[in-house]
Amino acid sequence: MDVIDLRSDTVTRPSAGMREAMARAEVGDDMLGEDPSVHALEEAAAARIGKEAALYVPSGTMANLVALLTHCGRGEEAIAGSESHILNHEGMGASVLGSIPVRAARNDERGRIDPAEVRSLIRDSWPKTSVVCLENTHNRCGGAALTASEMRSVADVAHERGLSVHVDGARIFNAAAALETTAAALVAEADTVSFCFSKGLGAPVGSVITGPREFIDRARHNRRLLGGAMRQSGMIASAALYALEHNVERLAEDHANARRLADAIATMPHVRMDPAGTDTNIVFFTLEGVDGAEFRRRLAEEGVLCTGTSVQRVRMVCHMDVTAAQIEAAIPRIRAVLESLTAAS
Numbered sequence: 001m002d003v004i005d006l007r008s009d010t011v012t013r014p015s016a017g018m019r020e021a022m023a024r025a026e027v028g029d030d031m032l033g034e035d036p037s038v039h040a041l042e043e044a045a046a047a048r049i050g051k052e053a054a055l056y057v058p059s060g061t062m063a064n065l066v067a068l069l070t071h072c073g074r075g076e077e078a079i080a081g082s083e084s085h086i087l088n089h090e091g092m093g094a095s096v097l098g099s100i101p102v103r104a105a106r107n108d109e110r111g112r113i114d115p116a117e118v119r120s121l122i123r124d125s126w127p128k129t130s131v132v133c134l135e136n137t138h139n140r141c142g143g144a145a146l147t148a149s150e151m152r153s154v155a156d157v158a159h160e161r162g163l164s165v166h167v168d169g170a171r172i173f174n175a176a177a178a179l180e181t182t183a184a185a186l187v188a189e190a191d192t193v194s195f196c197f198s199k200g201l202g203a204p205v206g207s208v209i210t211g212p213r214e215f216i217d218r219a220r221h222n223r224r225l226l227g228g229a230m231r232q233s234g235m236i237a238s239a240a241l242y243a244l245e246h247n248v249e250r251l252a253e254d255h256a257n258a259r260r261l262a263d264a265i266a267t268m269p270h271v272r273m274d275p276a277g278t279d280t281n282i283v284f285f286t287l288e289g290v291d292g293a294e295f296r297r298r299l300a301e302e303g304v305l306c307t308g309t310s311v312q313r314v315r316m317v318c319h320m321d322v323t324a325a326q327i328e329a330a331i332p333r334i335r336a337v338l339e340s341l342t343a344a345s
Contacts, residue, residue, distance in 0.1 A: 001303040004330045008307065009171075009254070009281060009319035012202040018242045025238035030056075030230050037234030041241045042208065048244065049172075049193050050184030051210035055219050056237055057228050060085075060170045063194035063207040064133075065093045067166045069222040070215060071131040071192070074099040078166075079121050080133040081107040083140040085168055097226075101127060109275045111138025112150055115157045122161050132158040135168040136186065137175045140309055142276025142284050143258075143317075145175035148186050155189035165189065170196040170207070174280040177251040191215070200251050200281060201243035202320045205236050247320065254281040257318040257327045264331045268338050283316045284309075290341040298341065302333040 005011050014022065028034035042054040057063050064086050068078055078094060080086045082104040086094070094100040103121050105113045113134070122129045134154060136146040155165045167190040169175070169183070176183040187193045192211035197203035209219055223229055255278075262278040265271055265285055274284035287295055292311040299306065308314045318327070 002326065002329065003303045003305065004322060004326045005305045006316040006318070006322065006330070007305045008317050009199040012198075012319050012321045014204050014239055015202065017246065018203065018239050021238045021242040022235050025234045027232040027234035030233045031224075035232065035234045035237065037241065038237040041237040041244070044241060044244055045195075045208045046210050048183060049169075049187060049195070049210040051193065051212070053213040053216040054208045054210040055216050055223060056206060056208050056233065056240070057223055058206060058230070060168070060194065060196045060207040061090045061093065062223070062226055062228050063196075063209050064090060064166075064168050065097065065226065066219050066222045066228070067192050067194060067209055068094040068100055068131065068133075069098045069225070070219040071164050071166060072098065072100045073130070075127050076130040077101045077103055077123070077127045078131045078133055079103050079105055079118060079129060081105055081111065081113050081135060081138070083107040083111065083138070084133065084135050085139055085170065086133055086135075088140065103129070107138065107141055109141060110144040111135060111141035111146060111276070113154055115153045118154055119157050119161075122158075122163065129161075129163060131164045131166050133166045133168060134190070135170075137171040137178075137280050137282070139170070139282070142274045142278065143171070143174070143280040143282025144276045145178040145279045147179060148181065148188065151186065152189045159189075164191040166191065167193040169193045171199055171280065173248050174200050174251050174255070177248075178255060178279045197240035197243050200254060200319060201240075201247045203236070203239045203243040206240045208240075250320065251281070253324075254318040254320065255279075257281075257322065257324055258283050260324070261316060261318065261327050261331065265334060268335050269342050270338055281318045283318075285314050287312045287314060290338065295337060295341060298337045299334065302337060304330045304333050
């Protein structure tokens with residue numbers, strides 16, 4: 001049976017072209033600043049986002065942590081969304097490792113933050129608020145794409161009070177594709193932006209932090225502090241560069257597959273679709289009247305894998321290793337499992 005893996009876009013595997021790029025990569029010691037493939041990647045990433053410089057790191061979690069360590073001194077605080085990846089999926093590293101408390105501003109169903117609430121949370125001293133963090137696309141809020149104006153409204157409040165703005169843009173190119181704009185235009189008001197190569201872009205590993213050159217120079221020390229400095233990392237950097245050059249424009253295919261999947265699931269029994277809708281490649285729905293754990297188990301037996309943010313809230317993610325034909329194959333399997341659970345109940 002064909003296994004259709006909808007757990008995450010992180011499960012993608014390098015394509016033949018990407019493997020070839022990795023095999024022929026020029027390498028050097030990146031810790032010593034001598035890896036030409038890393039240099040090429042960092043320059044290309046910064047240019048794509050419209051920032052001065054970039055720093056290649058092993059993961060998105062490290063990218064956000066390095067950014068927060070560089071924006072904040074010990075005891076200074078950050079503001080992030082209540083449903084943000086920084087608050088929910090990164091082990092509270094900023095607090096645990098950096099003595100940086102993170103205050104939560106409420107995310108609405110589409111991941112937006114009220115600028116008035118951000119203004120009310122900012123503190124001038126003891127502790128001093130130093131940075132506001134936004135997320136785009138917003139993973140836990142339906143994979144929604146925040147518009148440039150929605151991001152700007154929060155950035156303006158932060159900048160008026162002398163704060164910096166960091167964007168966790170793990171899937172920023174998905175947001176740009178959904179909104180028919182460029183990633184650089186979306187994050188023009190942000191001081192720093194991180195994004196991931198190993199999600200929709202299909203590389204095996206790595207993320208990048210972009211921002212002013214002076215900031216990136218300081219961030220490089222924090223990357224080393226966290227054990228993220230690498231040696232001949234050009235082999236994986238070349239995969240990330242291949243992803244940036246070849247896999248951005250195709251993201252719309254994943255979005256189309258996700259919309260097809262969401263539209264079909266919306267007609268099935270015991271399903272309540274997420275109010276955020278399906279902007280990008282992530283489909284969320286909540287199960288009502290059937291057991292979510294049993295649904296996942298039965299669905300896995302039928303060759304369709306998925307995850308969720310709770311037992312009843314299901315998450316399915318389309319990516320470059322899932323074709324339109326596989327989505328068509330997954331739909332009747334999902335329906336059959338839901339109908340069997342309904343009959344059993």
